[in-house]
Amino acid sequence: MSAAPEASTAHLVAVESPSKRFFRATEIDTRLLGMVGALILIWVGMDLIGVWKDQGFTLNPLAIWDNHSFLTPRNLWNLLVQTSAIAVMSTGMVLIIVMRHIDLSVGSMLSFIGVITGVAQVYWLSPWLGSESPVIWIVGILVALGAGALLGAFNGFLVAYAGIPSFIVTLGGLIVYSGAAWWVIRGETVAPMDANFELIGGTPSGAWIGGKASWALAAFICLAIVVGIFTNRSARARFKFPQRPIWAEVFLLVVGCAVALGTAWVVNAYPWPAKVAEAYAAEHKIPIPPDGADGLGLAHGFAIPMLIALAVGVIMTFMATRTRFGRYVYAIGGNPEAAELAGVNTRFITLLMFMTMGILTAVSACITSARLDAATNSLGQTNELYVIAATVIGGTSLAGGVGTIYGAMLGALVMQSLQSGMTLLNFDSAVKDVIVGSVLVFAVWVDQIYRRRQA
Amino acid sequence: MDAAKPLPLVEMKDVSIAFGGIKAVDHASIDLYPGEVVGLLGHNGAGKSTLIKVLSGAYKRDGGTILINGEEAHIGNPRDAKRYGIETIYQTLALADNVDAAANLFLGRELRTRWGTLDDVAMEAQARRVMGRLNPNFRRFKDPVKSLSGGQRQSVAIARAIHFNARILIMDEPTAALGPQETKQVGDLIKQLKAEGIGIFLISHDIHDVFDLADRVAVMKNGQVVGSGPVTAMTKDEVLGMIILGKCPPGATPGPGAMAA
Ligand SMILES: Nc1ncnc2c1ncn2[C@@H]1O[C@H](COP(=O)(O)OP(=O)(O)O)[C@@H](O)[C@H]1O
Ligand SMILES: [Mg+2]
Numbered sequence: 001m002s003a004a005p006e007a008s009t010a011h012l013v014a015v016e017s018p019s020k021r022f023f024r025a026t027e028i029d030t031r032l033l034g035m036v037g038a039l040i041l042i043w044v045g046m047d048l049i050g051v052w053k054d055q056g057f058t059l060n061p062l063a064i065w066d067n068h069s070f071l072t073p074r075n076l077w078n079l080l081v082q083t084s085a086i087a088v089m090s091t092g093m094v095l096i097i098v099m100r101h102i103d104l105s106v107g108s109m110l111s112f113i114g115v116i117t118g119v120a121q122v123y124w125l126s127p128w129l130g131s132e133s134p135v136i137w138i139v140g141i142l143v144a145l146g147a148g149a150l151l152g153a154f155n156g157f158l159v160a161y162a163g164i165p166s167f168i169v170t171l172g173g174l175i176v177y178s179g180a181a182w183w184v185i186r187g188e189t190v191a192p193m194d195a196n197f198e199l200i201g202g203t204p205s206g207a208w209i210g211g212k213a214s215w216a217l218a219a220f221i222c223l224a225i226v227v228g229i230f231t232n233r234s235a236r237a238r239f240k241f242p243q244r245p246i247w248a249e250v251f252l253l254v255v256g257c258a259v260a261l262g263t264a265w266v267v268n269a270y271p272w273p274a275k276v277a278e279a280y281a282a283e284h285k286i287p288i289p290p291d292g293a294d295g296l297g298l299a300h301g302f303a304i305p306m307l308i309a310l311a312v313g314v315i316m317t318f319m320a321t322r323t324r325f326g327r328y329v330y331a332i333g334g335n336p337e338a339a340e341l342a343g344v345n346t347r348f349i350t351l352l353m354f355m356t357m358g359i360l361t362a363v364s365a366c367i368t369s370a371r372l373d374a375a376t377n378s379l380g381q382t383n384e385l386y387v388i389a390a391t392v393i394g395g396t397s398l399a400g401g402v403g404t405i406y407g408a409m410l411g412a413l414v415m416q417s418l419q420s421g422m423t424l425l426n427f428d429s430a431v432k433d434v435i436v437g438s439v440l441v442f443a444v445w446v447d448q449i450y451r452r453r454q455a
Numbered sequence: 456m457d458a459a460k461p462l463p464l465v466e467m468k469d470v471s472i473a474f475g476g477i478k479a480v481d482h483a484s485i486d487l488y489p490g491e492v493v494g495l496l497g498h499n500g501a502g503k504s505t506l507i508k509v510l511s512g513a514y515k516r517d518g519g520t521i522l523i524n525g526e527e528a529h530i531g532n533p534r535d536a537k538r539y540g541i542e543t544i545y546q547t548l549a550l551a552d553n554v555d556a557a558a559n560l561f562l563g564r565e566l567r568t569r570w571g572t573l574d575d576v577a578m579e580a581q582a583r584r585v586m587g588r589l590n591p592n593f594r595r596f597k598d599p600v601k602s603l604s605g606g607q608r609q610s611v612a613i614a615r616a617i618h619f620n621a622r623i624l625i626m627d628e629p630t631a632a633l634g635p636q637e638t639k640q641v642g643d644l645i646k647q648l649k650a651e652g653i654g655i656f657l658i659s660h661d662i663h664d665v666f667d668l669a670d671r672v673a674v675m676k677n678g679q680v681v682g683s684g685p686v687t688a689m690t691k692d693e694v695l696g697m698i699i700l701g702k703c704p705p706g707a708t709p710g711p712g713a714m715a716a
Contacts, residue, residue: 235576322572324565327554331562334553334599341513341549342615343534343563401553 025248031395031450035410038443039417046070046421053425070421073269077300080267081202081371083416084309085364086386090408091316092357093391095326098333099353100400101159101166105173106361106387109151110380112181113365117144118190118375121197137196144362151177152358156351166354174384181377191374201371202303205276211268214301218264222257229253267306268299305367309409312363317405319356329353333401389440390415395447462525464489464654465623470509470519479505481678482519482711487623487654492645494669494686495658496698502678503658504546507625510656511543512536523623534563540622544629546658548612552601556593557582559600560615585614589640605632613641617648624648627658642668662694676701679712 016024023030050069052058069075089106096103121140129135151173158169192198199207209217229249236243271277277293280286289295320326328349332339340346364383369375394411396403418439422432465487472480480502487493495503508514510521512533521528523539530536536543550559557578566574566581579596586593590610600608609632616624626645630638645655645668659665665672666686673683674697681697688706696702703713 239576239580241576241579324567324573327558327562327565327573330554331551331558334551334601335549337547338549338551339562341511341533341543341545342551342559343532343537345534401551 022248025245026252027244029395029404029407031447032404032407032410034446034450035394035407035414039410039414042414042417042421043071046417046424050421050425070424073266075420075424076266077270077303079413079416079420080263080306081303082420083413084202084305085367085371086383086390086416087309087409087412088312088364088367089357089360089383089387090390090394090412091312091405092353092360093387094394094396094403094405094408095316095320095329095353096166096357097388097391097396097398098400098403099329099350100333100336101350101353102388103155103166103170103173103354103357104384104388105151105155105170105177106357106364107380107383107385108174108176108178108181109148109358109361110365110368110383111375111377112151112177112184113144113147113362114369114375114379115181115184115190115377116147117141117366118193118369119184121194122190122192126194131194134196136194137199140194140197141200141366144366145359148358148360148362148365149355150358152361153351153355155358156354159354160347160350178377178381181379185375185377187377189374189376193370193373193375197366198370198373199304200308200366201368201373202305203371203373205272205280207304208272208300208302209304209307210301211297211299212301214264214268214299217302217307218260221260225253225256225260264302267301267303270300271296272298272300305371308363308367312360313405313409316360320405325349325352330401335401386415387412389436393440393443397451461488463487463522464491464524465510466522466525467506467510468520468522470506470521471517472505472509472514473517478678480509480516483675483678483680484519484710485673485680485683487656489622489654490649490652491671492649492655492657492669493683494665494672495656495675496660496662496665496672496694497675497681498698499660501675503675504627505678506675507543507627507656507658508545510536510623511541511545511625513543513545537563537619540620541625542616542619542621542623543625544612544616544627546627546631548608550600550608550612553599555599556586556596556603556611556614559611560585560618562615564619581618582614585618586610589614589644590637606634606637609633610637613644617644621653624653624655625658626655628660629657630659630664638664662691662698666691666694673710674698676712680710681712681714682707682709684708 047068047070051067054067054069093103093106117140120143121136125133125136125139155169155173158164159166198204201207229252233243271294272280274293277296277298278288280298281288281293281296286296320329328339328344331342331344332346332349336346365380368379372379390412391403391408392398392411393414394404394407394409396408415436418436419432422435463486467486468484469482470480470484471478471482483502483506485493485495495507497503505514509516510530512530512535515531521530528539530539551562557575560582561578566577568574582596590607593607593610595603595607600611603611609629613629630641633641645657649655657665657669669686671683671685672689672694674681674694676698681701682703684707689704693704693706696704697707701712701714703709
């Protein structure tokens with residue numbers, strides 16, 4: 001098993017620098033590393049600035065060590081919840097951009113779908129089935145997903161079969177869907193959403209899976225990484241292909257498990273709100289410890305929107321890398337003519353891709369409207385810009401052919417970190433916009449320099 | 456095979472196609488028999504690539520018919536052409552630059568596991584086998600083909616065309632990016648495929664190549680066929696005369712593009 005590997009890369013290893021060898025063996029993108037660096041910089045920077053501000057702009061080293069403003073479990077937990085809706089859509093936008101298209105309509109489509117499912121729940125299902133009915137949330141989700149699939153497929157049809165550039169189709173969609181959202185409810189707010197549906201947003205106490213389940217999930221992810229590495233190695237061994245060096249496998253395993261367990265640790269360090277915990281203790285006749293409700297050890301753990309985003313990320317990564325559909329999406333992005341000549345039904349794949357984007361937008365519409373516990377016609381306003389920005393920051397090339405799902409999701413986290421951090425520091429929203437926009441342009445500029453250096 | 460003339464594998468009759476006002480191919484007729492190599496010659500812009508792209512399903516013809524084994528063939532897209540056993544090495548290679556050699560080799564015909572997912576390991580294994588036959592030194596199976604050399608990219612395109620049991624093989628300038636060593640290898644490959652009974656259209660603007668490998672040549676000029684005939688019945692100078700002047704020699708059957716005598 002270990003005799004074959006060195007053979008084919010031996011001539012390369014000789015001339016490679018250690019860092020080059022590291023990146024080749026682990027297949028880690030240096031761009032990914034840059035993004036992680038940017039994320040850490042934002043987190044630590046926001047934290048330090050926050051503490052510095054809290055201390056009245058004096059620098060006390062002890063204060064910096066003991067106090068945190070940004071890097072608190074509560075804030076990081078909220079950050080993950082807030083990121084989930086954009087992250088879900090970014091997984092589709094990557095593939096749209098990989099195919100050399102764009103979807104500018106996701107923001108207003110989100111509003112429109114949110115309004116549709118809101119109206120369905122509040123004005124139709126609830127009066128008909130009674131507001132307690134457990135069917136409402138299921139039908140509400142199905143209505144949203146169906147609407148998303150339909151609207152997305154319509155976009156895709158116009159792009160693929162009518163031959164209208166996606167920029168125009170979805171720019172039109174941006175205007176049409178936002179008008180349609182207003183038209184359905186005449187600018188009213190539809191509220192409240194169904195109580196079960198609300199769990200999707202992560203706000204009510206039933207929307208957190210708690211400490212034990214969170215640890216179990218993290219452990220399961222670690223196990224999945226181990227199984228993944230072993231299946232890959234044994235498959236390659238069966239065909240006597242070169243293997244990744246053991247140290248690289250171990251490195252990836254350790255990093256993957258550290259991220260999974262670390263995230264579980266953070267979300268589990270965020271206790272239930274005191275009121276909710278006290279009510280729970282009273283109900284279950286648990287005495288409240290002297291140090292307050294936090295002493296009950298009731299942790300939030302992962303929230304449902306985080307789990308949705310995680311599941312979407314896994315499914316979309318699977319689709320992109322393990323299915324013919326994903327293979328075709330990338331091939332079309334690399335050379336549309338070649339894909340067509342190779343016998344790929346490029347039009348149908350394009351249609352399917354836009355439909356997938358619509359379904360993902362519906363998922364985000366559910367998360368966003370559930371979190372707000374209401375639907376308005378401005379629910380997803382400007383979301384398209386954040387989704388595209390997250391995708392581009394995540395290393396997706398606008399020239400097509402290149403981009404990863406995890407990169408885009410990480411990009412979404414970077415964008416949201418920047419926004420939440422500035423909100424926490426009480427930045428004016430106008431200033432926030434100026435900064436977020438500038439960061440996007442700056443990130444792409446850095447990326448261009450990097451690419452030119454590589455070439 | 457019968458003593459009588461066998462049925463042609465491919466018969467293209469009066470095929471025409473225009474782009475805007477330009478008649479890229481103008482009432483062209485050519486045919487191909489099993490185990491035969493037909494060289495298609497002509498200047499740049501003569502319409503060679505366009506004519507064979509009609510056969511491979513890349514372009515829809517404006518007029519004319521295509522018969523495969525004597526029966527009218529309905530070729531509306533590349534998938535249809537592949538169903539008739541027509542494989543093509545395009546002049547532009549038509550590779551997806553951002554994915555690796557195996558992904559290109561199997562593009563549109565991916566091997567799948569029993570769960571329906573991509574069987575990348577099996578595809579890489581077969582890719583290694585077929586590439587070993589064409590380019591034994593090739594090692595870069597994990598790199599996107601964009602980072603490969605011209606010759607390596609060409610090998611990938613050739614590998615793709617020969618891997619799926621083609622009956623009709625179209626090679627549009629297959630050796631353009633190859634060195635002398637690899638060009639010879641492709642020549643050997645053509646002889647081998649011919650011996651297996653595959654019909655080959657070999658497009659080139661180098662008549663020496665074609666004279667060595669082809670049984671017959673057809674010459675195009677301004678979208679029209681000047682003439683065609685067995686290589687044994689013509690000299691290289693006569694073929695050059697067809698290419699440059701459109702003058703059909705006595706050994707060849709004149710087409711619509713032949714200069715009026
Ligand atoms: N897709 C296209 N659109 C417009 N014109 C084309 C296209 N393809 C080929 N042509 C034109 O058709 C003519 C024949 O080109 P081509 O078949 O590529 O010639 P050859 O392969 O013999 O060099 C040229 O005048 C070329 O400009
Ligand atoms: Mg040509």
